Amino acid sequence: MREVKLSLFGFGNVGRSVARVLLEKEAFFRERYGLRFRVVSVADTTAVVWLPEGVDLREALIVKESFGRLSEWTNDYEVYNLSPVGAVGEIDADIVVDVTNDKNAHTWHLAALRDGKAVVTSNKPPLAFHYAELTEEAGRRGLPYMFEATVMAGTPVVGLLRDNLLGDSVEEIEAVLNATTTFILSRMEEGLDFEGALKRAQEMGIAERDPRGDVLGTDAGYKATILHCLAFHPITYGEARVRGIEGITLEDVRRAVERGNTVRLVAEVREGKVTVEPREIPGESPLAVESHENVAVIRTDLLGEMVIKGAGAGLRETASGVVSDIVKASLRLGG
Structure with missing residues (x-):
């Protein structure tokens, strides 16, 4: 022992x-x-x-x-x-x-x-x-x-990139990395406006009293920067291009739903480039997660496309x- x-x-x-x-x-x-x-x-x-x-x-x-x-x-x-x-x-x-x-x-x-x-x-x-x-x-x-x-959180994407894909060259990662924004956007799909959905998230303890780190995209930007460091080479958060969901309207969400799509805060990580922004994605996409789930779609030269999905929040x-x-x-x- x-x-x-x-x-x-x-x-x-x-x-x-x-x-x-x-x-x-x-x-x-x-x-x-x-x-x-x-x-x-x-x-x-x-x-x-x-x-x-x-x-x-x-x-x-x-x-x-x-x-x-x-x-x-x-x-x-x-x-x-x-x-x-x-x-x-x-x-x-x-x-x-x-x-x-x-x-x-x-x-x-x-x-x-x-x-x-x-x-x-x-x-x-x-x-x-x-x-x-x-x-x-x-x-x-x-x-x-x-x-x-x-x-x-505990879904082992860091370990996957750091310890397991040692023979693969990562080509691209697309990911939804912030559960608070997913919750807000999901509630907006049900008819709540942004402020109402944010208030609901705060009441449930999903969003912080000061929600700016989530809704402005900072939290997802930090995480996407770390993924870039793992998959490619070290960069800093200042090199990422980050836009949050604060400008998304109920009408934006409604139009996406009418087309069979959904809006999520998506991180795109390529070598030398990190982008975090709201994106309209097909409803059947692996990125169309619900609740407190996070997901990363990783594409490599040897394995092709793999999806790792699980809890991205929770104590x-x-x-x-x-x-x-x-x-x-x-x-x-x-x-």
């Missing part, structure tokens, strides 16, 4: 879902992989709770859900006011797990790698802006840098991608 020390940054919805999976499947990880995970620190925006012997995740969940902040947790634990960079440097861990939305997290990802720690993340901006720097640093040091959950779905990467990183560190 090999013990792996984890330092978890981010204890919002996704972070707590990761914690629950680590608890629920503790026996599974021991029996199947010979791994025991010890979470030595948990951090939210208010505090870093650090105990080298291991943090009680059940108690951490109770504190967070009762008080809304880890800074309220003082019983038997040291609570620190450390920056992520400071925490990465101070805390002895094998893997740093980032499930935050920190747009500057690349700085402490690099610090972790330089300190000999693997990194697992669901955080998109570090890769959308600093992919080459991060992956090259990890490569130089022989450390895992894992990011499955940045694109399509347990995202936790699936994060925890899978934790296991992969742990096995590589022990190899």
Whole structure:
């Protein structure tokens, strides 16, 4: 049995879902992989709770859900006011797990790698802006840098492109990568206008209170940029051409439906070119997904066209991608 020390940054919805999976499947990880995970620190925006012997995740969940902040947790634990960079440097861990939305997290990802720690993340901006720097640093040091959950949650499109199509040349990827816009456009097909569909999405917790990252196409643009980095060569988000769905009217959607088509926010990824924009597509197209599904249609020289479709949102779905990467990183560190 090999013990792996984890330092978890981010204890919002996704972070707590990761914690629950680590608890629920503790026996599974021991029996199947010979791994025991010890979470030595948990951090939210208010505090870093650090105990080298291991943090009680059940108690951490109770504190967070009762008080809304880890800074309220003082019983038997040291609570620190450390920056992520400071925490990465101070805390002895094998893997740093980032499930935050920190747009500057690349700085402490690099610090972790330089300190000999693997990194697992669901955080998109570090890769959308600093992919080459991060992956090259990890490569130089022989450390895992894992990011499955940045694109399509737990649906393994990152692993497919990174680890499995090594003999193929990717020619093109077309994908629907943002579930919020799919939900809004689907509701518009039912007769709601854009504002009404957005409000419904917010009421159901599908859209954020500030929905701009989704409706302006930024989220899909980040994901499409990461796909380009995997399939072709590193670029940054600034090189992508991105237009969201904020200009789509009820009449646009109605006309598409009358033609047997549907409107979706589609990412097109070719070598040296990333485009994200609303597009009218045939109703029978694999891109015509519903609900919270994401899909990627990948065309290669050897395999031809393949479709990978699955949940692109959801807490347990995202936790699936994060925890899978934790296991992969742990096995590589022990190899």
